[in-house]
Amino acid sequence: xxxxxAWLGRFFGSWKPWIIxxxxxxxxxxxxxxxxRALHPGxxxxxxxxxxxxxxxxxxxxxxxxxxxxxxxxxxxxxVRRAIVGYLIHDPLAAIAAYNNPEAAxx
Numbered sequence: 001x002x003x004x005x006a007w008l009g010r011f012f013g014s015w016k017p018w019i020i021x022x023x024x025x026x027x028x029x030x031x032x033x034x035x036x037r038a039l040h041p042g043x044x045x046x047x048x049x050x051x052x053x054x055x056x057x058x059x060x061x062x063x064x065x066x067x068x069x070x071x072x073x074x075x076x077x078x079x080v081r082r083a084i085v086g087y088l089i090h091d092p093l094a095a096i097a098a099y100n101n102p103e104a105a106x107x
Contacts, residue, residue: 015048025055026092038093056092063087 020043021027027039030052039053046053065083072079089095 017045017048019044019046019053021055024057024059026058028054028056028092028096030054030096036093036096054096056089056095058089058092060086060088 019027019039021039021041023041025041027044028036029039029044029046030036031047032050033052063085067080067082070079070081071077
């Protein structure tokens with residue numbers, strides 16, 4: 001019974017005629033697979049079943065690599081290297097056009 005209630009909640013939740021975009025997101029609305037437009041933070045109306053909405057996180061994200069140890073030229077010494085990369089999505093429309101799933105394109 002709980003699974004049925006959860007399924008009904010997901011089904012009717014997907015048919016709501018509005019979307020609220022959070023301040024750290026930009027939504028990309030695609031109507032009938034043809035025209036795409038960016039929706040900035042705030043409430044927006046949509047046509048259920050016709051508009052496909054994809055949220056794109058625009059916050060700065062940081063990825064680190066594990067440390068790697070390498071031998072130095074000098075005997076008895078070693079070097080440890082590590083990288084930290086920060087990235088964010090500036091243009092969500094271009095990200096959606098370039099990648100099927102932009103969140104999975106960069107780990």
